Every structure is written in C-alpha cells, then in structure tokens.
Amino acid sequence: MNPNVKKVEYAVRGPIVQRAVQLEKELREGAKKPFTEVIRANIGDAHAMGQKPITFLRQVLALCAYPDLLEDNKFPEDAKQRARRILAACGGQSIGAYSASPGIECIRQDVARYIEKRDGGIPSNPDNIYLSTGASDAIVTILKLMICGEGRSRTGVMISIPSTRFTPRLWPIWAQCRSITIWMKISQVQSRECIEEVIRFAKEEHLFLMADEVYQDNVYADGCKFHSFKKVLFEMGPEYSNTVELASFHSTSKCYMGECGFRGGYMEIINMDPEVKAQLTKLVSVRLCPPVPGQALLDLVVNPPQPDESSYTTFIKERTAVLDALAEKARMTEEMFNTIPGITCNPVQGAMYTFPRISLPPKAIDKAKVSNTV
Amino acid sequence: MNPNVKKVEYAVRGPIVQRAVQLEKELREGAKKPFTEVIRANIGDAHAMGQKPITFLRQVLALCAYPDLLEDNKFPEDAKQRARRILAACGGQSIGAYSASPGIECIRQDVARYIEKRDGGIPSNPDNIYLSTGASDAIVTILKLMICGEGRSRTGVMISIPSTRFTPRLWPIWAQCRSITIWMKISQVQSRECIEEVIRFAKEEHLFLMADEVYQDNVYADGCKFHSFKKVLFEMGPEYSNTVELASFHSTSKCYMGECGFRGGYMEIINMDPEVKAQLTKLVSVRLCPPVPGQALLDLVVNPPQPDESSYTTFIKERTAVLDALAEKARMTEEMFNTIPGITCNPVQGAMYTFPRISLPPKAIDKAKVSNTV
Incomplete structure (x- = not known):
C-alpha cells in the first residue's frame, strides 16, 4: 500500500x-x-440544511436532461434558450456525451466573460479557464502539478489557519522558495490591503498563488466587499500582473446556488509558463472530462438571467432571499455562541463557517490528557 | 513542477x-x-456519435433536477417513484446536496442487489461498494492506494495490450511480487477458462486483480457470454474466493446507456484487508463525493424498469435497439476493414473498439524512420 x-x-x-x-x-x-x-x-451543504434550489437553474438542467420538455409550455422561453445553447455545444446535442477535457468551449468563454465583468473589464482568456469537478478537484489538480520532492526538499504549501478545506497537518508549512500559497476565506473577508500584501509577498518569494474564491457572493458584513485576487493583481500594475502566477477557483457549490452535489467548478490560470500549462492540459485530459451536468450548471451561474429576460424577477427574488437568510443565520450563529459561557465568536463577515474560541475548563483538559485525546 | x-x-x-x-x-x-x-x-462516446439517450433514464433525471415536474401528468408513475426514492435518499431531498463520500447508501444497496442478481445469487455487501466519478476515477483511486516505491522497487501493473484505457508506456510491465493486474475487454470477450487462468495466476503470485467490466452488456458474438470476475472467483471455491483480492468496475458511460458525460460508476472490493479498506474510505472522503446526478443515473442502470412497471416496454425496446445497432456497427466495421488492402481485422465479439492490423508498405516504414516518427 x-x-x-x-x-x-x-x-x-x-x-x-x-x-x-x-x-x-x-x-x-x-x-x-x-x-x-x-x-x-x-461542511457547507446548503441544500442538506433546507436551502431550496434556484428555480431557473433547475429548469434549465431538467430541459438539458430531457429535451422533450423543450416542447412543454410550462417552461419559460429564456430557460429553453439556455438549454438549447448548452445542448448545441454538447457532442450529439446530449449532456451524456463527453466534453473536451478542459470543459465545453462555449462555457469556458462564458466564464471568461463573467470574470471580465466581475473584475471591471480586466481581460480574461478562455484558454486560461479549466472547468472542473468542483473547486476541490481543481485545487488537487494544481497541487498534483506542483508538489514534488521528498523530506526537506518537498514543495511546501502555505495555508491560512483555521481552514475548512485543508487540515494543518495535511499540508505542513515549510518555509521554502518553491512553495505555493493558498489563501482561503474563513468567515473573515480579506481586505484589499491584505490581498496586496499577499501578492507582494508572493512576488518577493517567487510563490505560486492559489485563491479559493468559492464564497465570492457570500459577503454579509457592512463595509466588506469581495475583491478578487486577479483584479487586485492587475491593479497593482504590470510589475505584478505580468509576473505573479495565480490560480483562482470558483464553484457551483456555495453562494446562492449551494449545488454541491453537481460537482461543478472552474479555475483561471494567470501567468503560468506555457510549457507547464501544456502539462496541466495533459493532466486534465487523462481525467477525461468534468461532469457535464455540473458544467451546464456553472454556465448558468456565470451567465444568469438578464433584466430583459422572463426569469429575471424570480431569479433575483430567490437569490436575494437565500443570501439574506445566510446573512441572518451567520448573525444568529455569532449571537448564540456569544451567549454560551466559555465560548466567544467573532462576527461572521462572509462565507459559511464560524470558528468560535472555546475555553475548556482545566478539569476537562486534565481528563483529555489522561485519556490521551488532546 | x-x-x-x-x-x-x-x-x-x-x-x-x-x-x-x-x-x-x-x-x-x-x-x-x-x-x-x-x-x-x-474514445467510446456513443451520444456524440448519434446514439439517443434512453427515455426512462432521462425522465427520472429531469424529475430529480426539477421536482416540480412530479406534479406533471406527462411523466409515467414508475419514473416518478424512482425520482421520489432517489430524492428521499438525498440531503434535504435535493440532488444538489453532497452525498456520503462512498455514495448514497440506498444506491450502494441497489448496486449490491444488482451484482447478486447478475452473478446468480453470490452475495454482495453494500459496504464493499464505492460509487465513483466514472470507472476511470475508481481505477485511479485504487492505483493511488496501491502504487508506491521508486525505480525497480515500484509497484508494478500488468495490463492487457492493446488497451484503450492505459497506454503500455504509462504503466510499464514489471514482473514483481507486489503487483496489480488489470484486465480490460478489448473487443475480445474473455472466456471463462481465460478468467480462471488469470485468477489462478493472481493467487499464485499474490496479485491484486482489477477487472474493468464497463462493457458487461456489450457482448455481440454468438456463443460469447459475459462472465464477471467475481462470479468465476466464487465458483472456483473458498481456496480462491476467500483469498484473491479483487476490485471490479462498472459505469454508466458505455453499454446501452452511453451516458459518459454524467461521470457515474462504481467499484466492488473483494477480500481487501480491513485496514487497507479503511484507508480507501478515507481516500474517497477527501474527494467529498461523486457527482450526485451520476449516482442517480447509476441507480437506474442497476435498477431498471421491471416487467410490471409502465416504462418497461419502451425501456426494453430502446435498450434492444441500441445494443442491436452497436452489434451491427461492430460487424460492419470488421467487414469494411477487411475489404481494405493491407488491413485485417478480427471479429468484434464485444465492447466498442476494433484493433485492426495494418500492414504498412516498406517505403512508408522507411520514410517514418527517416522522419523519426516510428
């Protein structure tokens, strides 16, 4: 073994x-x-906790799964149009066909356009977009590409702690030159200044940056705003935007969608050496392709109903209700924790996790020591 | 890198x-x-080549994606029942929730019952079933679990050649004790005697057997029959069935379904050391869960409409039509190849690939040698 x-x-x-x-x-x-x-x-599993799926997303998925429904007048025209467009991009017009390994071409283009719009016009190239089986899968792909060596010469990975995705012992922090930095949003929304500092540090130390941005829509606290690493990188000027290597990740699992079960996601790669990128493309090819229903769902997330489309009003209403409920739950969780003696909890600014500090009574610590469960 | x-x-x-x-x-x-x-x-991509999806499978998937359709009288009652059962097994009754890492419990039970029925009553334990993101993903998981060491002490993998899934150079054949044997159906249907021989060889040499059985329904030739490795193993008596370690794989991608894009599959593990199995469970947990739509689809494949259900007649008609068309195409391909001078092709007994022998003219070989493309 x-x-x-x-x-x-x-x-x-x-x-x-x-x-x-x-x-x-x-x-x-x-x-x-x-x-x-x-x-x-x-684990952030919104639907399992009672969050309802967004109607538009599921309508298009049902139409893609069973195209006979395209003749059904119960479905709005814009949902049908999206389904037709996705099906037209699939082999044999079926989501049961394999896609290209980095994902369906027109969905990669939609992702690039979404990123451009989100980041105020900073260009995004579809060739830098790889669709994935959720964000975790994309992160593992990059780590697989990067990590090598044994013992003290092994590639190091720096992560923020606490983190939900990686346990500290899994990726020990080794101070090395050829290392990777992963930053994860953990209920605290990173300020622009903090991101700039990380980017400067990455440039100085020649680190590869990985930005897990799956909570980009889950920002609750007043005065807090989501800043993408890519946007900050490009606004810091060519000295940074032409040199610092970055992979950023997004998925269909969190935010207002909460569609974890579909395993849909993407990564955008910036400033990667073309030869390394060719290896990355080969690596994703061996895996055949990400699940096509997840790719279809991702397309809807990056390309939601527009104000002139019939599903727009319901979509916005449902999305707002979900995000408001998540913000309310975050506030309640913080409040509840702070009423319990021995527990203190910081305000949840975003995402879906709290990391309360628990002060254990000395007797409990002694008992844990004796039973060796510290 | x-x-x-x-x-x-x-x-x-x-x-x-x-x-x-x-x-x-x-x-x-x-x-x-x-x-x-x-x-x-x-690559075996049936839908991309024009094969139509099976109505029942897609109806249930549409119902799972958009449960409002459960109120629609256009859908047959048995499709609705399957969808309700799958949804009831999902967190929050949504295929957008994560499942347990080895897959949804009731689907693992259905897989076990399917295997029992297929193998004439030989028992199958749901605890030995792991659902996966297609068969390739399950195979990679097992290889990841097993392969270690470097150079001559590296775990060896034996494969049949030619093979569509693994290139010879990727997994060089090393004659070693702690090695793994993968057998793949490559248009030739393995006879019972051949499988017995492989099992005896695996027992003598202490090999871990991996049986890629994704083409179990694609057997065309007269007198040929699919024999599962597990069935043959158990029929060889306790000397074998209690000792030989086996992982067998199946998926939703081939056979009459051809649903590659959904990335659904399973593996069954036999005689694996419980401590190694615990490590396997941990390994699949890190990957969160296989795509839930693919799991739902797999459930329908292992649990198709029954004779007393309303979708049965259409289902059987569609399935038979697909399998007949595949058999006809296999026959035509063989015939066509054999009409071309310099090409000879064996009869395609099953699966979806031909491996014709091409006799290259000496001049072409010389030219390839000069341009270094041999």
Whole structure:
C-alpha cells in the first residue's frame, strides 16, 4: 500500500463526524438524550440544511436532461434558450456525451466573460479557464502539478489557519522558495490591503498563488466587499500582473446556488509558463472530462438571467432571499455562541463557517490528557 | 513542477487526435479534402456519435433536477417513484446536496442487489461498494492506494495490450511480487477458462486483480457470454474466493446507456484487508463525493424498469435497439476493414473498439524512420 495514503488526515470527516454519526444512530434506536436531532455543521451543504434550489437553474438542467420538455409550455422561453445553447455545444446535442477535457468551449468563454465583468473589464482568456469537478478537484489538480520532492526538499504549501478545506497537518508549512500559497476565506473577508500584501509577498518569494474564491457572493458584513485576487493583481500594475502566477477557483457549490452535489467548478490560470500549462492540459485530459451536468450548471451561474429576460424577477427574488437568510443565520450563529459561557465568536463577515474560541475548563483538559485525546 | 506529470503519456488524446483536430479545422476553413467529415473513433462516446439517450433514464433525471415536474401528468408513475426514492435518499431531498463520500447508501444497496442478481445469487455487501466519478476515477483511486516505491522497487501493473484505457508506456510491465493486474475487454470477450487462468495466476503470485467490466452488456458474438470476475472467483471455491483480492468496475458511460458525460460508476472490493479498506474510505472522503446526478443515473442502470412497471416496454425496446445497432456497427466495421488492402481485422465479439492490423508498405516504414516518427 502507498504509505502516503496512510499519512493523510482529514478532519472535516474525522472523529467529530464519527461521534455525530454514532449519536444519530443512538437517537434512531430510541436512546434518550438531552437533544432530539444532530445538525451537521462540518461542511457547507446548503441544500442538506433546507436551502431550496434556484428555480431557473433547475429548469434549465431538467430541459438539458430531457429535451422533450423543450416542447412543454410550462417552461419559460429564456430557460429553453439556455438549454438549447448548452445542448448545441454538447457532442450529439446530449449532456451524456463527453466534453473536451478542459470543459465545453462555449462555457469556458462564458466564464471568461463573467470574470471580465466581475473584475471591471480586466481581460480574461478562455484558454486560461479549466472547468472542473468542483473547486476541490481543481485545487488537487494544481497541487498534483506542483508538489514534488521528498523530506526537506518537498514543495511546501502555505495555508491560512483555521481552514475548512485543508487540515494543518495535511499540508505542513515549510518555509521554502518553491512553495505555493493558498489563501482561503474563513468567515473573515480579506481586505484589499491584505490581498496586496499577499501578492507582494508572493512576488518577493517567487510563490505560486492559489485563491479559493468559492464564497465570492457570500459577503454579509457592512463595509466588506469581495475583491478578487486577479483584479487586485492587475491593479497593482504590470510589475505584478505580468509576473505573479495565480490560480483562482470558483464553484457551483456555495453562494446562492449551494449545488454541491453537481460537482461543478472552474479555475483561471494567470501567468503560468506555457510549457507547464501544456502539462496541466495533459493532466486534465487523462481525467477525461468534468461532469457535464455540473458544467451546464456553472454556465448558468456565470451567465444568469438578464433584466430583459422572463426569469429575471424570480431569479433575483430567490437569490436575494437565500443570501439574506445566510446573512441572518451567520448573525444568529455569532449571537448564540456569544451567549454560551466559555465560548466567544467573532462576527461572521462572509462565507459559511464560524470558528468560535472555546475555553475548556482545566478539569476537562486534565481528563483529555489522561485519556490521551488532546 | 512535479516531474512525474511530465512522464505521463496519454495516447487516447495524443498525436492522432491532434491531427484529427487539425483536419477538422482545415475542413471548417474550406480546405478541399478527399473527405468531408472527421469521425472521432478514439474514445467510446456513443451520444456524440448519434446514439439517443434512453427515455426512462432521462425522465427520472429531469424529475430529480426539477421536482416540480412530479406534479406533471406527462411523466409515467414508475419514473416518478424512482425520482421520489432517489430524492428521499438525498440531503434535504435535493440532488444538489453532497452525498456520503462512498455514495448514497440506498444506491450502494441497489448496486449490491444488482451484482447478486447478475452473478446468480453470490452475495454482495453494500459496504464493499464505492460509487465513483466514472470507472476511470475508481481505477485511479485504487492505483493511488496501491502504487508506491521508486525505480525497480515500484509497484508494478500488468495490463492487457492493446488497451484503450492505459497506454503500455504509462504503466510499464514489471514482473514483481507486489503487483496489480488489470484486465480490460478489448473487443475480445474473455472466456471463462481465460478468467480462471488469470485468477489462478493472481493467487499464485499474490496479485491484486482489477477487472474493468464497463462493457458487461456489450457482448455481440454468438456463443460469447459475459462472465464477471467475481462470479468465476466464487465458483472456483473458498481456496480462491476467500483469498484473491479483487476490485471490479462498472459505469454508466458505455453499454446501452452511453451516458459518459454524467461521470457515474462504481467499484466492488473483494477480500481487501480491513485496514487497507479503511484507508480507501478515507481516500474517497477527501474527494467529498461523486457527482450526485451520476449516482442517480447509476441507480437506474442497476435498477431498471421491471416487467410490471409502465416504462418497461419502451425501456426494453430502446435498450434492444441500441445494443442491436452497436452489434451491427461492430460487424460492419470488421467487414469494411477487411475489404481494405493491407488491413485485417478480427471479429468484434464485444465492447466498442476494433484493433485492426495494418500492414504498412516498406517505403512508408522507411520514410517514418527517416522522419523519426516510428
């Protein structure tokens, strides 16, 4: 067996999740507890927590899955048009055909246009867009491309802590030159100044930057704003925008969509050496292609209904309701935590996680030490 | 950059595909050729080649994507029942929620029941079933789990040649003890005797067997029959069935479905050491979950309409038509190849590929030698 597999640790589904599963089982079997339900807050899974899918997205997906519905007058015309356009870009006009390995060409173009619009006109080239099986998959692809060596000569990865996606022990922080920086939004929205500082640091130390931007629409706090790493990079001038290597990630799993199950996402690659990029293209080719329903969904996310289209009003209403509810839940979570003795929690500025500080009583710490569970 | 990435070779999308892309481009730009169209036969992509999706599968997928359609009287009751059952097994009753990492529990149970039925009652345990992002993904997962070491001590992988999935140079054949055997159906249907021989060889040499069985429904030739490795293994008695380690793979991409774009599949693991299996479970957990639409589709493949259900007649009619057309195309391909001077082709017994022998004229070989393209 590969010994590296044994070394992997994965806290998101680790001992706390196992305990939750056990408690759920006990409750099902009729055990009496001071609670009746276990709520899984270990992973951002909006639909599992009751968030309703956005009608427009699902209408287009149903039309793509079963094109006979294109004749059905229950579906709005703009949903049908999107479905027709996506199907026309699929082999044999079917989402059951393989796509090109980096994703369907017209969806990569739509992603590039979305990024340009989001970043105030900074150009985006569809050739730099790779669609993926969710953001995690794209991140793993880049890490696979980059990480090599053993022991002290192994490529290092710097991450922000706490983080939901990577546990500290999985990617130890090694101070090295040929290392990679991953920055993740963790309920704190990064300020423009902070991003600039990261970019300057990356340039000085010749680091490859990876920006996990899947929460770009989940910014709640007053005065906070989403700044993409790419936009800041380009606004810092050619000294940076021509040299600093960046991969940024987005997905269909979070924000107002919350469509984790579809495993749709993309990455944009900036300033990557063309020969390395050719290797990246080969690497994604071996994986055949990302799931096509996820690609279709991503297309709708980057290309939502426009004000002159019939689905626009409902779409905006549903999107606003979801984002407002998430903001309200974030506020409630912070408030609730702060009412519990021994727990303090910072305001949640964005995303979907809180990282409250828990002050454990000395007796609990002593007991954990004795039972070796520290 | 990781030097192992540079070493990867991938013939399925290699120089011949690049030449095809170039020819397609030239044709689009109006170049005159002795042909008007390029047909891509490098990868089994049925829908891209005009095969129509099976109505029942797509109806259920549309219902899962947009459950408002459950109120629509255009859909047959059995399709609605399947959709309701799948949705009930999803977090928040949405295919947009993450599933458990090894796949939705009730779908793993359905897969186990399908295998039991297929193999004449040999038991299958849902705990041994892992759903995946297509068969390739499952194969890569097992290889990742197994392959380690460097140089001559590296785990070896034996494959049958020719093969569509792995190029010989990618997985050189090293004769070693701790190696893995992959057998792939390549238009020849393996006889029961051949499978028995492989199993005996695996037992003697302590090999881990991987059986790529994605073409289990694509058997055309008279007198040929699909034998699963698991069935043969169990029929060889406890000396084999209690010891030989086996992973077998299936997917939604081939057979009568041809739904490659959904990236759905499963693997069944037999006789794996429980500690290694725990590592496998951890490995798939890090990947979050396979695409849920692909899982839903797989459920329909292993649990198709039954004779007492309203969709049965259409389903069987469509399935038979697809399989008959594939058999006819296989026969035609063989016939056509054998009419061309210098090309000989064996009968296609199953699957979707021919491997004709091309006798190149000595002058062509000499020219290739000079231009270094041998």
